[in-house]
Amino acid sequence: MNNFDVTRRSAMKLLAAGAGVLAAPSIIRPAFAQSKVVNITTYDKFVPQSFIDQFQKDTGIEVRIRLTDDQGKQYNLLTAEGAAPSTDIVTVTGHRLSQFMKSNLLSSLDTTRLKNWGKLAAAYKGAPQLTVDGKTFGVPLLAGFEGLVRNTEYAKASDSWAIMFDDENKNLTSYIVSDFLSIVMRYQGNDGDYVTYGDKPEVAQAATNQARDFLIQHKDKVRKYYDAGSELQQMLVNEDIYLAQAWSGPAAKLIMDGHPIEISVPKEGTFGFLYSFNIVNNAPNADAAYTFLDAILSSPEIGAAMTRQSGFSSAFDGVDKVLDEKERAALSLPPEQVERIQFFSSVNRDMKNEMIDKATAEIKSA
Structure with a gap:
């Protein structure tokens, strides 16, 4: 293949x-x-x-x-x-x-x-x-792509995923755990798509654990983990949250409908x-x-x-x-932000799915 x-x-x-x-x-x-x-x-x-x-x-x-x-x-x-x-x-x-x-x-x-x-x-x-x-x-x-979404009336602008872990955003963020785990790995300088880990399962596991532990450490920032785009949209419209990791589609739809929402690709990059x-x-x-x-x-x-x-x-x-x-x-992004998008690869999907799924369950249960 x-x-x-x-x-x-x-x-x-x-x-x-x-x-x-x-x-x-x-x-x-x-x-x-x-x-x-x-x-x-x-x-x-x-x-x-x-x-x-x-x-x-x-x-x-x-x-x-x-x-x-x-x-x-x-x-x-x-x-x-x-x-x-x-x-x-x-x-x-x-x-x-x-x-x-x-x-x-x-x-x-x-x-x-x-x-x-x-x-x-x-x-x-x-x-x-x-x-x-x-x-x-x-x-x-x-x-589409995974982006940083913010309510422009309440959340300050940021060029880094670090804003999701800022103490001032306690109980005001949301994300899909399995998706955000890959982004956090990238944020930490690791390979969130596992492409380079084919013959390095121990390195992959260490990187996964590092991101898992970081998200557990910052669980107090999370209002709720979400699963569907409609659920995220409702939380943003109701102002239950001010920041989120989200697929570009649900966020762009809110922007089209006139809500004070912005989606961006932070400097650490993301996945498409x-x-x-x-x-x-x-x-x-x-x-x-x-x-x-x-x-x-x-x-x-x-x-x-x-x-x-x-x-x-x-x-x-x-x-x-x-x-x-x-x-x-x-639907538009500045060119420098588009350059930060890496499309997901099919390489090592079995390894990624196994490690991400296990870490996701551990984060939710922590």
């Missing part, structure tokens, strides 16, 4: 490509549709209802959405279902692709069946994060990721899945709708021309 490192220059292209909604253009009807339902496991706000309504009207295919808030939950469900999956399309992040593939859970895409494949933004054509041994395993959807739609191996409605994927690629208005709802940058071409100035601004 080949591994592709996305350079910081590539990161700039990826995040800029979709800085660019909400029309519901008629979707080109397929000549035939062998099944009349498509089952999709995805995140909240990823698939616009206007698109679903138009797709069902145009094709007669019923769209059934199952919401998830965690990659691990998707993986566990597919693994448990084995050769008889109940879903056709799942939403996978690029760095978790290898985990799903090792368990033979995903089918490679026949891109010749997607006549709108060429409507991806230039930065995503070829989809290196989704290409393994010359085969493509997903349709690029949305790109790419979401994709992936057809499940042995999908019960594979033909309908291809019809759905081709339709969602058909228009920049659809990509813009996804961006407006989720806050993440779209992978579709022309979206930046559909979004208004305020929306584009919510």
